[in-house]
Amino acid sequence: MLTISSQKNLTLSWRIFHTSAKPIPGRLLSYLSFQATREGKQKFDIPFNRQQLAEYLSVDHSALSNELGKMQREGLFTVHRNHFLIKTDLV
Template structure:
Protein backbone atom coordinates (compact mmCIF):
# COMPACT_ATOMS: atom_id res chain seq x y z
CA UNK A 1 0.00 0.00 0.00
CA UNK A 2 2.81 2.42 0.89
CA UNK A 3 4.39 2.15 -2.57
CA UNK A 4 1.05 2.98 -4.20
CA UNK A 5 0.55 6.00 -1.93
CA UNK A 6 4.07 7.27 -2.70
CA UNK A 7 3.61 6.73 -6.44
CA UNK A 8 0.27 8.58 -6.46
CA UNK A 9 1.55 11.39 -4.22
CA UNK A 10 4.48 11.96 -6.58
CA UNK A 11 2.25 12.71 -9.58
CA UNK A 12 1.69 16.33 -10.50
CA UNK A 13 -2.11 16.11 -10.32
CA UNK A 14 -2.36 14.27 -6.99
CA UNK A 15 0.56 16.02 -5.25
CA UNK A 16 -1.84 18.37 -3.43
CA UNK A 17 -3.76 15.50 -1.82
CA UNK A 18 -2.89 14.48 1.75
CA UNK A 19 -1.51 10.96 2.12
CA UNK A 20 -4.42 10.17 4.45
CA UNK A 21 -6.90 11.06 1.67
CA UNK A 22 -5.06 8.86 -0.83
CA UNK A 23 -5.00 5.98 1.66
CA UNK A 24 -8.73 6.32 2.44
CA UNK A 25 -9.66 6.40 -1.24
CA UNK A 26 -7.58 3.30 -1.96
CA UNK A 27 -9.31 1.49 0.90
CA UNK A 28 -12.81 2.63 -0.14
CA UNK A 29 -12.24 1.87 -3.82
CA UNK A 30 -12.53 5.45 -5.07
CA UNK A 31 -8.93 5.05 -6.24
CA UNK A 32 -7.83 1.85 -7.98
CA UNK A 33 -4.31 1.04 -9.17
CA UNK A 34 -4.26 -1.34 -12.12
CA UNK A 35 -1.27 -2.87 -13.88
CA UNK A 36 -1.22 -3.64 -17.60
CA UNK A 37 1.18 -5.71 -19.66
CA UNK A 38 2.55 -4.45 -22.98
CA UNK A 39 -0.14 -4.68 -25.66
CA UNK A 40 -3.05 -4.75 -23.19
CA UNK A 41 -6.19 -2.78 -24.06
CA UNK A 42 -7.20 -0.07 -21.59
CA UNK A 43 -10.18 1.30 -23.51
CA UNK A 44 -11.73 0.55 -26.90
CA UNK A 45 -13.24 2.84 -29.51
CA UNK A 46 -16.80 3.73 -28.40
CA UNK A 47 -16.39 2.62 -24.78
CA UNK A 48 -17.96 4.86 -22.16
CA UNK A 49 -15.48 6.81 -20.02
CA UNK A 50 -16.34 6.27 -16.35
CA UNK A 51 -13.10 7.24 -14.60
CA UNK A 52 -10.10 9.52 -14.77
CA UNK A 53 -6.87 7.62 -15.42
CA UNK A 54 -3.49 8.93 -14.24
CA UNK A 55 -0.43 7.17 -15.64
CA UNK A 56 1.87 6.16 -12.78
CA UNK A 57 4.41 4.40 -15.01
CA UNK A 58 4.82 3.12 -18.55
CA UNK A 59 3.79 4.35 -21.99
CA UNK A 60 0.18 4.49 -23.21
CA UNK A 61 -0.76 5.05 -26.85
CA UNK A 62 -3.91 6.13 -28.66
CA UNK A 63 -4.22 4.11 -31.86
CA UNK A 64 -6.50 3.40 -34.80
CA UNK A 65 -6.46 1.19 -37.88
CA UNK A 66 -6.93 3.07 -41.16
CA UNK A 67 -8.85 1.85 -44.20
CA UNK A 68 -5.72 0.16 -45.56
CA UNK A 69 -5.24 -1.87 -42.39
CA UNK A 70 -2.32 0.18 -41.12
CA UNK A 71 -2.01 0.79 -37.38
CA UNK A 72 -1.61 4.50 -36.70
CA UNK A 73 -0.38 5.89 -33.39
CA UNK A 74 -2.24 9.13 -32.81
CA UNK A 75 -0.64 10.12 -29.51
CA UNK A 76 1.57 8.83 -26.71
CA UNK A 77 1.13 9.39 -22.98
CA UNK A 78 3.63 8.84 -20.17
CA UNK A 79 3.94 9.13 -16.40
CA UNK A 80 1.89 12.04 -15.00
CA UNK A 81 -0.32 12.28 -18.08
CA UNK A 82 -4.07 11.76 -17.70
CA UNK A 83 -6.68 9.94 -19.79
CA UNK A 84 -10.40 10.63 -19.91
CA UNK A 85 -10.29 14.01 -18.24
CA UNK A 86 -11.91 15.78 -21.17
CA UNK A 87 -14.56 13.05 -21.57
CA UNK A 88 -15.66 12.14 -18.07
CA UNK A 89 -18.14 14.99 -17.51
CA UNK A 90 -19.19 15.26 -21.14
CA UNK A 91 -22.74 14.52 -22.35
CA UNK A 92 -21.09 12.12 -24.84
CA UNK A 93 -18.43 10.45 -22.65
CA UNK A 94 -17.18 7.90 -25.17
CA UNK A 95 -13.62 7.17 -26.19
CA UNK A 96 -13.12 8.08 -29.88
CA UNK A 97 -10.23 5.62 -30.34
CA UNK A 98 -8.55 2.58 -28.82
CA UNK A 99 -6.10 3.12 -25.96
CA UNK A 100 -3.35 0.54 -25.44
CA UNK A 101 -0.39 -0.04 -23.12
CA UNK A 102 2.73 0.19 -25.29
CA UNK A 103 4.92 -0.95 -22.40
CA UNK A 104 4.11 -2.51 -19.00
CA UNK A 105 2.16 0.26 -17.29
CA UNK A 106 0.54 1.17 -14.00
CA UNK A 107 -2.61 3.31 -13.96
CA UNK A 108 -4.49 5.05 -11.16
CA UNK A 109 -8.23 5.22 -11.89
CA UNK A 110 -10.44 7.68 -10.01
CA UNK A 111 -14.15 7.04 -10.36
CA UNK A 112 -16.34 9.96 -11.44
CA UNK A 113 -18.02 10.58 -8.07
CA UNK A 114 -14.73 10.49 -6.18
CA UNK A 115 -13.11 12.87 -8.65
CA UNK A 116 -16.03 15.30 -8.39
CA UNK A 117 -15.78 15.29 -4.60
CA UNK A 118 -12.04 16.01 -4.70
CA UNK A 119 -12.49 18.76 -7.30
CA UNK A 120 -15.12 20.38 -5.06
CA UNK A 121 -13.00 20.27 -1.92
CA UNK A 122 -9.49 20.96 -3.20
CA UNK A 123 -9.00 24.20 -5.24
CA UNK A 124 -5.32 23.43 -5.96
CA UNK A 125 -6.25 20.01 -7.38
CA UNK A 126 -9.06 21.64 -9.40
CA UNK A 127 -6.71 24.19 -10.98
CA UNK A 128 -4.15 21.55 -11.94
CA UNK A 129 -6.90 19.33 -13.35
CA UNK A 130 -8.25 22.16 -15.52
CA UNK A 131 -4.75 22.88 -16.82
CA UNK A 132 -4.26 19.21 -17.69
CA UNK A 133 -7.51 18.75 -19.58
CA UNK A 134 -7.13 22.05 -21.44
CA UNK A 135 -3.66 21.12 -22.67
CA UNK A 136 -4.62 17.52 -23.49
CA UNK A 137 -7.78 18.52 -25.35
CA UNK A 138 -5.88 20.96 -27.55
CA UNK A 139 -3.07 18.53 -28.38
CA UNK A 140 -5.22 15.44 -28.91
CA UNK A 141 -7.95 17.34 -30.73
CA UNK A 142 -5.51 18.56 -33.36
CA UNK A 143 -4.08 15.08 -33.87
CA UNK A 144 -7.52 13.48 -34.13
CA UNK A 145 -8.59 16.02 -36.76
CA UNK A 146 -5.47 15.19 -38.73
CA UNK A 147 -5.85 11.42 -38.64
CA UNK A 148 -9.53 10.62 -38.27
CA UNK A 149 -11.80 10.58 -41.30
CA UNK A 150 -14.30 7.88 -40.41
CA UNK A 151 -17.01 6.98 -42.85
CA UNK A 152 -20.59 6.74 -41.59
CA UNK A 153 -20.38 2.96 -41.90
CA UNK A 154 -17.19 2.81 -39.85
CA UNK A 155 -18.83 4.88 -37.11
CA UNK A 156 -21.92 2.65 -37.10
CA UNK A 157 -19.85 -0.54 -36.98
CA UNK A 158 -17.64 0.79 -34.18
CA UNK A 159 -20.76 1.46 -32.12
CA UNK A 160 -22.40 -1.89 -32.94
CA UNK A 161 -19.25 -3.90 -32.23
CA UNK A 162 -18.80 -2.18 -28.86
CA UNK A 163 -22.44 -2.72 -27.89
CA UNK A 164 -22.27 -6.34 -29.08
CA UNK A 165 -19.36 -6.95 -26.71
CA UNK A 166 -21.01 -5.04 -23.88
CA UNK A 167 -24.37 -6.81 -24.30
CA UNK A 168 -22.69 -10.14 -25.13
CA UNK A 169 -24.99 -10.66 -28.08
CA UNK A 170 -25.13 -10.05 -31.81
CA UNK A 171 -28.69 -8.78 -31.26
CA UNK A 172 -28.06 -5.27 -29.97
CA UNK A 173 -30.90 -3.77 -27.96
CA UNK A 174 -31.27 -0.05 -28.58
CA UNK A 175 -31.95 2.13 -25.55
CA UNK A 176 -32.24 5.29 -27.65
CA UNK A 177 -34.08 6.65 -30.68
CA UNK A 178 -32.54 6.66 -34.17
CA UNK A 179 -32.14 10.43 -33.78
CA UNK A 180 -30.22 9.96 -30.52
CA UNK A 181 -28.11 7.22 -32.09
CA UNK A 182 -27.26 9.53 -35.00
CA UNK A 183 -26.17 12.23 -32.53
CA UNK A 184 -24.17 9.62 -30.57
CA UNK A 185 -22.03 8.72 -33.59
CA UNK A 186 -21.97 12.23 -35.02
CA UNK A 187 -24.01 11.91 -38.23
CA UNK A 188 -27.31 13.21 -39.58
CA UNK A 189 -30.37 11.04 -38.88
CA UNK A 190 -31.18 10.73 -42.59
CA UNK A 191 -27.60 9.66 -43.30
CA UNK A 192 -27.79 7.05 -40.54
CA UNK A 193 -31.07 5.64 -41.88
CA UNK A 194 -29.72 5.54 -45.43
CA UNK A 195 -26.55 3.72 -44.40
CA UNK A 196 -28.44 1.25 -42.22
CA UNK A 197 -30.64 0.49 -45.22
CA UNK A 198 -27.58 -0.15 -47.40
CA UNK A 199 -26.07 -2.40 -44.75
CA UNK A 200 -29.30 -4.40 -44.55
CA UNK A 201 -29.40 -4.84 -48.33
CA UNK A 202 -25.80 -6.06 -48.26
CA UNK A 203 -26.66 -8.66 -45.63
CA UNK A 204 -24.58 -7.11 -42.87
CA UNK A 205 -27.42 -6.38 -40.45
CA UNK A 206 -31.13 -6.59 -39.85
CA UNK A 207 -33.01 -4.16 -37.64
CA UNK A 208 -36.33 -3.03 -36.27
CA UNK A 209 -37.36 -0.18 -34.02
CA UNK A 210 -35.82 -1.71 -30.90
CA UNK A 211 -32.75 -3.65 -32.02
CA UNK A 212 -30.03 -4.14 -34.63
CA UNK A 213 -28.69 -7.62 -35.39
CA UNK A 214 -25.15 -8.16 -36.69
CA UNK A 215 -25.15 -10.85 -39.38
CA UNK A 216 -21.46 -10.88 -40.27
Protein backbone atom coordinates in the same frame (compact mmCIF):
# COMPACT_ATOMS: atom_id res chain seq x y z
CA MET B 1 -17.82 10.35 -6.64
CA LEU B 2 -14.62 8.98 -8.17
CA THR B 3 -16.50 6.03 -9.68
CA ILE B 4 -19.06 8.32 -11.31
CA SER B 5 -16.33 10.54 -12.70
CA SER B 6 -14.37 7.62 -14.14
CA GLN B 7 -17.51 6.11 -15.72
CA LYS B 8 -18.33 9.45 -17.36
CA ASN B 9 -14.75 9.71 -18.64
CA LEU B 10 -14.90 6.19 -20.08
CA THR B 11 -18.24 6.91 -21.77
CA LEU B 12 -16.85 10.06 -23.38
CA SER B 13 -13.71 8.21 -24.48
CA TRP B 14 -15.80 5.57 -26.25
CA ARG B 15 -17.84 8.26 -27.98
CA ILE B 16 -14.67 9.89 -29.27
CA PHE B 17 -13.46 6.50 -30.49
CA HIS B 18 -16.72 5.87 -32.40
CA THR B 19 -16.82 9.32 -33.99
CA SER B 20 -13.17 9.81 -34.90
CA ALA B 21 -12.61 10.70 -38.55
CA LYS B 22 -14.46 7.79 -40.19
CA PRO B 23 -17.27 7.73 -42.73
CA ILE B 24 -20.75 6.88 -41.48
CA PRO B 25 -20.48 3.10 -42.05
CA GLY B 26 -17.25 3.02 -40.04
CA ARG B 27 -18.80 4.93 -37.17
CA LEU B 28 -21.86 2.72 -37.19
CA LEU B 29 -19.88 -0.53 -37.34
CA SER B 30 -17.60 0.68 -34.57
CA TYR B 31 -20.56 1.45 -32.32
CA LEU B 32 -22.48 -1.74 -33.13
CA SER B 33 -19.39 -3.89 -32.68
CA PHE B 34 -18.83 -2.32 -29.27
CA GLN B 35 -22.46 -2.90 -28.26
CA ALA B 36 -22.40 -6.54 -29.44
CA THR B 37 -19.18 -7.18 -27.53
CA ARG B 38 -20.52 -5.45 -24.43
CA GLU B 39 -23.75 -7.46 -24.53
CA GLY B 40 -21.90 -10.67 -25.39
CA LYS B 41 -24.43 -11.68 -28.03
CA GLN B 42 -25.43 -10.95 -31.60
CA LYS B 43 -28.93 -9.78 -30.70
CA PHE B 44 -29.17 -6.60 -28.65
CA ASP B 45 -31.01 -3.31 -28.16
CA ILE B 46 -29.26 0.05 -28.26
CA PRO B 47 -30.28 2.81 -25.85
CA PHE B 48 -31.01 5.29 -28.68
CA ASN B 49 -33.66 5.90 -31.31
CA ARG B 50 -32.38 6.81 -34.78
CA GLN B 51 -32.28 10.54 -34.14
CA GLN B 52 -30.38 10.06 -30.89
CA LEU B 53 -27.97 7.60 -32.56
CA ALA B 54 -27.31 10.13 -35.33
CA GLU B 55 -26.59 12.79 -32.74
CA TYR B 56 -24.35 10.43 -30.76
CA LEU B 57 -22.34 9.56 -33.88
CA SER B 58 -22.37 13.19 -35.08
CA VAL B 59 -23.96 12.40 -38.45
CA ASP B 60 -27.05 13.52 -40.31
CA HIS B 61 -30.21 11.56 -39.42
CA SER B 62 -31.24 10.87 -43.02
CA ALA B 63 -27.70 9.84 -44.01
CA LEU B 64 -27.61 7.45 -41.05
CA SER B 65 -30.97 5.95 -42.03
CA ASN B 66 -29.75 5.50 -45.61
CA GLU B 67 -26.59 3.74 -44.42
CA LEU B 68 -28.55 1.51 -42.04
CA GLY B 69 -30.80 0.44 -44.92
CA LYS B 70 -27.86 -0.12 -47.25
CA MET B 71 -25.94 -2.16 -44.70
CA GLN B 72 -29.03 -4.20 -43.88
CA ARG B 73 -29.53 -4.99 -47.60
CA GLU B 74 -25.87 -6.07 -47.74
CA GLY B 75 -26.68 -8.62 -45.05
CA LEU B 76 -24.51 -7.27 -42.23
CA PHE B 77 -27.40 -7.10 -39.76
CA THR B 78 -31.12 -6.72 -39.40
CA VAL B 79 -32.54 -3.76 -37.56
CA HIS B 80 -35.99 -2.91 -36.27
CA ARG B 81 -36.14 0.41 -34.44
CA ASN B 82 -33.40 0.05 -31.81
CA HIS B 83 -33.12 -3.76 -31.94
CA PHE B 84 -30.19 -5.23 -33.89
CA LEU B 85 -29.33 -8.76 -34.96
CA ILE B 86 -25.76 -9.01 -36.21
CA LYS B 87 -25.43 -11.52 -39.06
CA THR B 88 -21.67 -11.26 -39.56
CA ASP B 89 -18.66 -10.89 -37.31
CA LEU B 90 -18.22 -7.13 -36.90
CA VAL B 91 -15.39 -7.39 -34.39
